Amino acid sequence: MVRWQPHASERLVVAALELFEERGYENTTVIEIAERAGLTKSTFFRHFPDKREVLFGGGTMTGLLVDGIDAAPAGASPLEAVAHALDVIGREAFTADRREFGARRSAVIAANPELREREALKGLGLTASMIDALKRRGVADLTSRVAAELGALAWKIAYERWSDTNNSDNFGELARRTLTEVQAASALC
Template identity: 70%
Template sequence: MARWEPNAPERLSKAALELFAERGYENTTVIDIAQRAGLTKSTFFRHFQDKREVLFGGGTLAGLLTGAIAAAPASATAFEAVVHAMDAVGREAFTPDRREFGALRRAVIAANPELREREALKGLALTSAMTEALRERGVPEVTACVAAELGALAMKIAHERWGAATCGDFGEAARLAFDEVQAAIAAETSSGPVAAKSSAR
């Protein structure tokens, strides 16, 4: 029977990020990560499929978002359901003790084109998951797509601010970012070509 290793995923994740930052993602092996964490290679593979999964994980974040959208009050609008989901992510995933990990993770990804591409794909997958969760609530497809896209943008802005320690609670930062995105769209719509065409009619 395999020996239980306390906090193995956290230790491996921390070791991986430290090594990625020190040596570069390409120059770090699974064995390096396991040794830095004081664990074995087999322990690493019990928790992660490969070193890339340390950065991107499984479907935890998508599950939190879709679950929270489904659990939002029945009276909630599409936008309110998305904000409800961002609050849940703040409580469960982007907690204060994860701030340093988030900042290191972002720096590692920014330094590697392959990882930036994977991060973009993950963002698209999260947006798609939110869209589908909204559609399952009965939200019309176009409205669901818009709400999910705005939510994804707000989460990106909030995550950058949260990781840089320019804000406190992630959920609060996400709600503020969501309001800012909506305000920017409203301002552009009221003064842009669409508004001008409407007033000319």
């Protein structure tokens, strides 16, 4: 086996998704994922702490969200700052060439309670990161929380829409439309 090959992390993610689809999450081992990717078990663990995390991108999304909120224009409202972060995610992570992967990933997660739980925990962490980033911008605690929660809900709905392979809208546009819809719906409550 070659000692170093580029894109090990991405290859591990693709191998894991393929195996989870073929055999199920429970019936797939880290060793099998590493072998499918042409790598070793130790290489797997250099990139991911466990097989659950292979589908969740480490801290990539958190970094994109925080950077997006931080980079929003100084006069942006809290929801505009969140929308700016969702735009960044659309440009950097949820690109058109990743749509099919997103749909496949969602199906694997939906089929496994452990992965659904992990997805929910990751979502809570992302929301907390948005809250913290908004507070650093000087946004009040409650306003930060409401904006982050609305942003997280919009993100979830937009991701479901975006990962539909029949949809051709880009994620940023979907997320902004969805955020507007969520904000309007919250005013009706």
